[in-house]
Amino acid sequence: MIGQIKELGYDVPNENVLIEPKGKNTLPAICFGMREIEKRYGSSVAGIFPSDHILDKSAMRTISGAEALTPDYLVTFGIVPDSPHTGYGYIKLAEQVGDGYRVSEFREKPVLSEAKKYVKEGCLWNSGMFLFNTDVFFAELKTHQPSVFEAFEADNIDKIYKNMPSISIDYGIMEKSNRVAVVRLDEKWSDLGNFDAMYDEFEKDSSGNVVYCDKVLINSADNLIYSRHKKLVSLIDVSGMVVVDTPDALLVCPRSSSQKVKDIVTELKNKNDERAYLHETVYRPWGSYTILESSERHKIKNITVMPEKRLSLQLHHHRSEHWVVVRGMALVQIGKEEFFLRPGESTFISGGIKHRLSNPGKLPLEIIEVQLGDAVDEDDIVRFDDEYGRV
Numbered sequence: 001m002i003g004q005i006k007e008l009g010y011d012v013p014n015e016n017v018l019i020e021p022k023g024k025n026t027l028p029a030i031c032f033g034m035r036e037i038e039k040r041y042g043s044s045v046a047g048i049f050p051s052d053h054i055l056d057k058s059a060m061r062t063i064s065g066a067e068a069l070t071p072d073y074l075v076t077f078g079i080v081p082d083s084p085h086t087g088y089g090y091i092k093l094a095e096q097v098g099d100g101y102r103v104s105e106f107r108e109k110p111v112l113s114e115a116k117k118y119v120k121e122g123c124l125w126n127s128g129m130f131l132f133n134t135d136v137f138f139a140e141l142k143t144h145q146p147s148v149f150e151a152f153e154a155d156n157i158d159k160i161y162k163n164m165p166s167i168s169i170d171y172g173i174m175e176k177s178n179r180v181a182v183v184r185l186d187e188k189w190s191d192l193g194n195f196d197a198m199y200d201e202f203e204k205d206s207s208g209n210v211v212y213c214d215k216v217l218i219n220s221a222d223n224l225i226y227s228r229h230k231k232l233v234s235l236i237d238v239s240g241m242v243v244v245d246t247p248d249a250l251l252v253c254p255r256s257s258s259q260k261v262k263d264i265v266t267e268l269k270n271k272n273d274e275r276a277y278l279h280e281t282v283y284r285p286w287g288s289y290t291i292l293e294s295s296e297r298h299k300i301k302n303i304t305v306m307p308e309k310r311l312s313l314q315l316h317h318h319r320s321e322h323w324v325v326v327r328g329m330a331l332v333q334i335g336k337e338e339f340f341l342r343p344g345e346s347t348f349i350s351g352g353i354k355h356r357l358s359n360p361g362k363l364p365l366e367i368i369e370v371q372l373g374d375a376v377d378e379d380d381i382v383r384f385d386d387e388y389g390r391v
Contacts, residue, residue: 078124
């Protein structure tokens with residue numbers, strides 16, 4: 001997480017980034033953040049926003065203006081629909097309160113006929129954005145989810161999450177509370193929930209194509225094309241499609257069907273395929289690694305260890321590893337032996353041997369790791385000492 005933030009060009013103190021031990025849906029995540037805000041700053045008003053939304057400055061001014069409702073209400077924001085969309089939940093309005101409305105009812109994502117009915121009734125799209133006063137939030141949490149409230153009275157976040165149910169903020173509190181107000185947002189907003197929504201936001205060429213790669217297009221229009229490879233992408237007589245090419249996956253589908261990508265992820269999870277959980281570049285508390293090549297019996301990684309960080313003391317039962325230093329200074333522990341490696345130097349770790357990689361320097365350490373064995377997945381790690389609290 002810290003590495004991803006730095007890649008975006010921001011330098012955020014580590015203590016300002018809260019990382020859940022395990023994803024348990026939105027209610028525990030919001031509780032985690034709200035409790036930390038209360039501890040540091042006392043009674044406060046906090047905004048909760050999904051990370052993949054686009055808002056303009058006018059929308060942010062409307063959101064800021066809703067703070068006047070927070071002493072009495074849990075405030076959410078409803079988007080004024082421009083179509084009977086089936087991909088969003090809906091909010092039905094009751095009487096007006098200040099600059100907002102009391103919420104009469106939350107409605108699940110509908111079929112098209114119901115969506116048309118909801119739009120005619122003046123319902124709003126449920127944006128999943130909130131403005132909460134910590135006092136009101138914890139009072140409603142205690143009323144409607146007392147077990148979750150009591151769990152967050154503890155200090156150990158790992159212990160809190162161990163038996164925490166997976167529950168959404170909508171189901172856990174918002175749909176149960178009678179202290180919920182919604183503020184209309186009629187400004188620029190997009191949830192970027194699928195590739196079709198991304199297509200709407202990006203700059204297009206004269207044929208309506210959004211392209212992020214080298215391409216030759218013949219009689220093709222209104223496509224979204226993206227490739228991480230240095231390869232030519234060509235389309236002939238193709239329109240309204242999504243083509244996304246990454247090192248570990250290729251997606252081709254009509255733009256109108258791009259929301260079904262989640263079904264592919266579900267199928268991969270059902271098969272216990274690690275590609276549903278791990279991407280080409282994976283971030284760890286000590287840095288990151290990028291998979292350069294892999295098969296059932298080998299894997300090649302480019303590993304970056306941040307200054308003064310180290311990996312866990314670990315071993316692997318089913319693979320050996322070969323490390324080559326590309327940049328920086330590596331401190332290597334193999335068994336009871338410790339030694340330094342400089343750029344161009346290498347070492348070999350046999351399967352079943354405890355080992356550790358550290359960066360004692362002030363600059364990032366970069367190595368190439370070659371794994372060979374009967375299994376080269378991330379499950380074959382036995383940790384003996386880990387300063388980040390991982391099992």
